[in-house]
Amino acid sequence: MKEQIKTYFNRYVEFDDAEIDAIYEKLEEKIFKKKTFLLEENTICRHNYFILKGVVRLFYIDAKGHEKITQFAIDNWWITHMESFINQIPSSQYLQAVEDTTVLCLSKYNLELLYKEYPKLERMFRLVTENMLIANLRKSDIYLQMKSKERYTFFVEKLPDFAQRVPQYMIASYLEITPEYLSELRRQRN
Amino acid sequence: MKEQIKTYFNRYVEFDDAEIDAIYEKLEEKIFKKKTFLLEENTICRHNYFILKGVVRLFYIDAKGHEKITQFAIDNWWITHMESFINQIPSSQYLQAVEDTTVLCLSKYNLELLYKEYPKLERMFRLVTENMLIANLRKSDIYLQMKSKERYTFFVEKLPDFAQRVPQYMIASYLEITPEYLSELRRQRN
DNA sequence: GATCATTCTTAAGATATCTTAATTTTTACC
């Protein structure tokens, strides 16, 4: 487990083993069974989660009572409700395990401690956050340019890791399509 | 001008005057006349721009030849094409002054130098990037939950600074509405 | 102040996507 996080961290900034050990000590490993909530609506998100293995979704319930998925995350991704975690305010969304998921929990408190002690970590998260921002901007661009059908083929082709581990109605939700319409799109040849 | 950037920087991290001076030296002030391009499609974005005064838009031309605006920025905002700037790859979008605009240009090269010399800056941009990410996620949520009409009233009410300085067809583009349809929405009382 | 360019509006017909509701298929569990 420590190997996995070490490999990940060193992709961004070089940490020596002592540093990794010290950081690792502040992380708590936890298992969330399928359908378990890592975070519920209206509660403050105290952790940023690093997924060692599994799938997690972030979603909210809309005015009509339907779930709308805004983010998925799998192995080697960080997931949290950003606004809630960063500003320590109540979350408008839920974080839930889509399959049995093992995570490393990094509390806001420990993170701030670590930032003080290891400025390198400031750099790492600056880089990680930049990547998240770019990914997010890219997602917006895709939704802006593509119709439902294209979004679906794009998703299935470009993110097979997700497409295979997540039920179709969740993909529909993430792609901002009703499950019924996605079903119709799939029927149209190809 | 230096006062303005000092105030801005100190909102995130405390810098002393010597540090501000040193950072300020690496910034180049520039004026872009209305309709001038700060960045053109297919070129690498070499700078991150801090807007001292003015309005800038980020947009691309879609398959049908229509301009699609993805971001606006006004006084005291950073604007760049993130993916192009961070990874120094050709940009898929244009950056253009909507009105006469004064900016401070921070080159990728100078930024990397400054990161090495002033780790505090690493922290500042980590925080700035987090805020950008949160703003972006929030924007996505809004587009997900609101119909065109609501997006428009939301925009006009919540961002009057933009609404007043930008022509209506640009607002339409930013809100992902055709100008014709926005016109119709406005006619519907209120 | 006239003229050209830019921006905004109007309206009719087209289309992508949703809603609802019922049915079928697949999966999970005792």
Next chain:
DNA sequence: GGTAAAAATTAAGATATCTTAAGAATGATC
């Protein structure tokens, strides 16, 4: 292996939004 729960499909009617094309209004320039 049978039954209940979850997921996926089908179809008909409704609706938000777009497209096209033309005209009106506003603003900028000599």
